[in-house]
Amino acid sequence: MNETPAGAQRTISQRLDALPFTRSHGRVLTGSGIGWALDAMDVGLISFIIAALSAQWGLTKGEGGLIASIGFAGMAIGASLGGLLADRIGRRQVFALTLLVYGVATGASALVGGIGLLLVLRFFVGLGLGAELPVASTYVSELAPARIRGRIIVILEAFWAVGWTAAALIGYFVVPGSENGWRWAFALGAIPAVYALIVRWGLPESPRWLAGRGRVAEAERVVADFERSPALWRRGSAPAPAPAPAPAQSAPAVAPATGAAASATPETPAPERLEPVRGGRLAALWSAEFRGRTLSIWVVWFCVNFAYYGAFIWIPSILVDAGFSLVRSFAFTLIITLAQLPGYAVAAWLIEVWGRRLTLSVFLLGSAVSAILFGTVHAEGAIIASGMALSFFNLGAWGALYAVTPEIYPTSLRATGAGWAAGVGRIASIVAPLLVPVLLLAGGSGLTFTVFAVFFLAAAGATWGLVDRGGKALDDR
Template structure:
């Protein structure tokens, strides 16, 4: 067999695997992939959320200034920026599942070790490593699930995956409300609980399959075939490798866009992808700035407004509960309206909510506008995670998603440092007005993306 014939057979095998995955109904195995990834996602959210409660407590116990608190928060986001960029590159190289498990282990161990921190310096070092793991995990997990999901429900499944963030954040709010204020060492116990991801990493490594699309793209077609066959067997489908069916026949897929790490990064700015790369980077930057600027500081802002630590945490818990209906509505709309319209509408809703939240003072108004901000902002996050992996082919998917997230983390580094300055200059009204502007810019940038609702993924 000639080299050309071998290449053609591999291309046909990749095409067949993609077609078979898209033709499947939703099965229990899809549910296992979604739930297994979602638990990791929830644990990630729990860690990020816990820190917003812990930093409010440490500000009182350690006598931290707002600048010092912002610095501790920002160092974690430095790690997240690096982790997101490297994690995507590595996932395109060694696989999605491997990187997913490694990142859970890294940030779980670092979070548990944070319980023993005795000062700012040690806590900052550990928060950097926590961020390293967190930053790499999220874009890799969304890429992983998107490559299993049938095309007709892919966006909805990624929004459901992102909805696990609300589960984790709610768990963090409960821990923050009941554990952190309970004693002088409550924050240490909260960090200890945050070490759970280190244990869960082993379940991911041995309990979930690797992405068949990635395996096929790396030439490991036999492994990809075996995984797809297990999904087909559960769905009651016959093996379709030799004859995918008339409705699924497509032209042979072209070769991977890039194989080397440098080539993948460069390809993001090729003529074909530069417009969507610029747009997705801008959306990620603006959404990260507004989200982390607001939600990391909400408990502290409420304390500064005169509410007790416990009451501030109770308000935050109520506000957090609105995230789940936000995800539910976004999960429905994303397959009805499409990715771009859904994302832009939720971002505009976030802008309006942020503006109102920054200007109200009555308890009911704070809770109502905060819940609206949670509803729209987290619905926007769900749509953003759905669209990001879809705009790149398989050989660039984790790299593209990781670098977009990495650019976004730059904004999350800046936001915690800038918020104290904004609060001093004009109070919460100015801070949340700035967040609203960033949401509006993100909504506009959404329209530079491609919308692949219902279309098969690009498996180059």
């Protein structure tokens, strides 16, 4: 691997961080967000489909949990492999591959006639979805200006609420509409993947990754395109540097930057040197420098995944078991889902005011309180109110988590670190749907959601083992 000149990497990083939010940033955020929303729509739809198939196919609780968990098993493997591949072959290529796998498997799921084939296809859907999320957050964070990076990642994560809301709408209007309603739900989930795949191929590769691989001329061209792009939002950003002409392909180093990049102060952190890691990238996550933050972020991801997927995958079925009709339980779930968007909005504002760790821990504490309330109330109004609070705090926490995760590692390890954290989290999302029927049988919804609250509290405590890189250059280790 070619070694990146230190000055080249520093110049590219400084110029990216000095930019306002441009039209090119908007394209990156929207293109990545579409894929993010598709992921959410698929995960959300399966909760409605499980409830419908339980009635139509006579599925047991264990079989329903298996359908949910097999997808998360694929997501665990996909997240781990996706991060490693993204650090090796690039962010954009992995995006396209994940969407292709997801689209084909989701479309084929609409044609299945039994649980066996559905389980196989759900595993492949999980492979695509699992690799998508950590790579997307890594990619967007590497292009976002440092001053608003956390806010942009929370906005990216807010596309999850858009997709989950779409799933709730399809679940309410389409799934119970006919015997084949669940098949149409799968078909609707596959169609937009074609569009997202086209959008993704139109996005640029991460210039930080390109520079780290010695492809400096390509990185320079991407940065110059962003510098020429019209500004959409300048608040809180330094004046954009004057556009720099792209060097010739054969240029061994970059030309001196102009504008803000050229006037960088000595306080600007030195770039990381992307030297080969002894033992590989995974071993580097557990080196003396990173082991504390790796352990903390893995604990947070594991606990949040366990509580979130354990709760939200089963909420429609839990409401049906509580005596509400299928349509009415789906309507309650739709209303609860709508609270996700304000949760993201508040987290997006607080993350640059309070910082990453405080915002994440406060939203996790709010999730714990909401989970206890949801598990103990019985009146319709209280169920909806506590469910909306759970959505608000839990999804705000997800936004903060996706913002902090890529920032705690340097460029050479960023996608690997984010991918393995997500992969460890997916282990919990495999276990939780299988464990929920056992918890419900042992102590009802009260015990079940108390367990979720304990996991939220453990995650809140683990956040304080992370580093907070709010407003700092990504290359600052």
